[in-house]
Amino acid sequence: MKSLSKKVDKIEESQTIAITSLAKKLRAEGKNIITLSAGEPDFPTPEHVKLAAIKAIQENFTKYTQNEGTPELREAIATKLHNDNHIDVKASNILVSNGGKHSIFNALQAICNPGDEVIVPAPYWVSFPEMVKLADATPVIFKAREENGFTFDANDLRPLLSSKTKAIILNSPNNPSGGVLSEEHLRGIARLAVENDFYIISDEIYEKVIYDGNVHFSIGSLDDVHDRVITANGVSKAYSMTGWRIGFIAANEEIISRAAKVQSQMTSNASSISQAAALEAIRGDQSEVEKMRVAFQRRRDILVDKLSRIGGVSLKKPGGAFYLFPSIKNLLGRRYEGKVIRNSIDVSRFLLEKAQVAVVPGIAFGSDEHVRISYAYAEKDLVEAAGRIASAISALK
Numbered sequence: 474m475k476s477l478s479k480k481v482d483k484i485e486e487s488q489t490i491a492i493t494s495l496a497k498k499l500r501a502e503g504k505n506i507i508t509l510s511a512g513e514p515d516f517p518t519p520e521h522v523k524l525a526a527i528k529a530i531q532e533n534f535t536k537y538t539q540n541e542g543t544p545e546l547r548e549a550i551a552t553k554l555h556n557d558n559h560i561d562v563k564a565s566n567i568l569v570s571n572g573g574k575h576s577i578f579n580a581l582q583a584i585c586n587p588g589d590e591v592i593v594p595a596p597y598w599v600s601f602p603e604m605v606k607l608a609d610a611t612p613v614i615f616k617a618r619e620e621n622g623f624t625f626d627a628n629d630l631r632p633l634l635s636s637k638t639k640a641i642i643l644n645s646p647n648n649p650s651g652g653v654l655s656e657e658h659l660r661g662i663a664r665l666a667v668e669n670d671f672y673i674i675s676d677e678i679y680e681k682v683i684y685d686g687n688v689h690f691s692i693g694s695l696d697d698v699h700d701r702v703i704t705a706n707g708v709s710k711a712y713s714m715t716g717w718r719i720g721f722i723a724a725n726e727e728i729i730s731r732a733a734k735v736q737s738q739m740t741s742n743a744s745s746i747s748q749a750a751a752l753e754a755i756r757g758d759q760s761e762v763e764k765m766r767v768a769f770q771r772r773r774d775i776l777v778d779k780l781s782r783i784g785g786v787s788l789k790k791p792g793g794a795f796y797l798f799p800s801i802k803n804l805l806g807r808r809y810e811g812k813v814i815r816n817s818i819d820v821s822r823f824l825l826e827k828a829q830v831a832v833v834p835g836i837a838f839g840s841d842e843h844v845r846i847s848y849a850y851a852e853k854d855l856v857e858a859a860g861r862i863a864s865a866i867s868a869l870k
């Protein structure tokens with residue numbers, strides 16, 4: 474038979490499959506596994522948002538909408554971007570898609586050509602490099618330094634630039650590190666983009682999950698780069714709406730019309746019902762967002778306090794999102810049950826087998842010396858998990 478798609482051959486298989494299936498197996502055997510691997514808030518979607526969706530169904534708002542999203546939702550997103558992010562855009566600069574992931578995928582399809590390079594700072598969200606490849610471009614990985622809280626500035630990026638550089642993907646607050654880029658650094662990166670003529674995809678999906686009085690800064694608010702920034706966001710994390718699948722991008726109209734063209738031939742509009750819910754989430758009462766943020770900050774403090782007392786694990790308090798990305802470098806080379814721990818997959822396997830705690834190996838995010846721990850869980854589970862991790866590690870040879 475003829476060979477199948479070469480493009481798909483270039484996409485990485487999920488490197489966490491082995492760990493996920495081991496977790497499933499142990500759970501099926503009746504083991505009490507604490508899972509700290511999810512990338513979604515554990516809170517329910519706010520009640521008023523759910524009611525808006527029910528109303529949409531009852532009013533038969535259940536047909537195709539405009540491909541780009543309903544006029545009301547696009548207008549509400551433009552207003553939100555103006556008020557929260559100081560980005561001045563019109564409804565025609567917005568494309569609503571099936572989740573933040575789809576939004577970034579469309580953005581890359583809209584701007585990339587074969588041979589283009591896209592800078593992806595590591596640690597990165599697992600999908601960025603693969604989505605770049607699916608857009609026929611090449612991801613150029615830049616390793617952000619841990620001692621700087623995984624942040625970076627224009628000078629760090631300069632050596633990676635070439636005539637092929639088409640874009641950079643920024644993600645602040647960051648998944649998996651929780652790192653937050655400062656306004657000063659973002660201003661420097663914006664200048665670099667103008668000098669070297671590249672686009673900026675700014676994934677701001679964790680903008681509302683930010684701590685210690687920090688204020689999220691949107692690079693798209695800077696006049697000089699207004700036309701070359703694609704701001705990506707969505708309702709998944711801020712409103713605990715991961716299952717509703719609503720994301721959006723804001724960009725110049727040419728980029729929006731290209732991205733919309735891709736979407737029109739691929740999925741058409743995002744769910745009409747979810748769009749009605751997202752409209753209520755964005756326009757309605759915001760008090761649940763703040764309650765979740767406060768709860769996440771408390772959980773972060775509890776878990777950082779517990780984990781930083783464990784010898785062999787080192788971490789800094791992250792400024793946003795709901796993940797810790799501790800270094801496990803000092804555990805490498807140590808042994809359990811005669812087996813040497815060589816990398817982040819081994820550490821995750823060890824924690825699963827010995828502590829019965831599921832975390833995600835850092836290799837999935839571009840670092841084999843870290844693991845990602847999500848704290849989108851109840852405080853009692855976090856405390857219990859930290860205790861189990863401490864005693865498992867203390868038994869390592």
Ligand SMILES: Cc1ncc(COP(=O)(O)O)c(C=O)c1O
Pocket residue numbers: 512571572573574575598644647648676678707708709715718719720
């Ligand atoms: C950094 C980052 N960007 C985008 C997304 C995509 O979110 P959505 O569920 O809206 O597709 C995620 C989800 O985990 C994420 O962590």
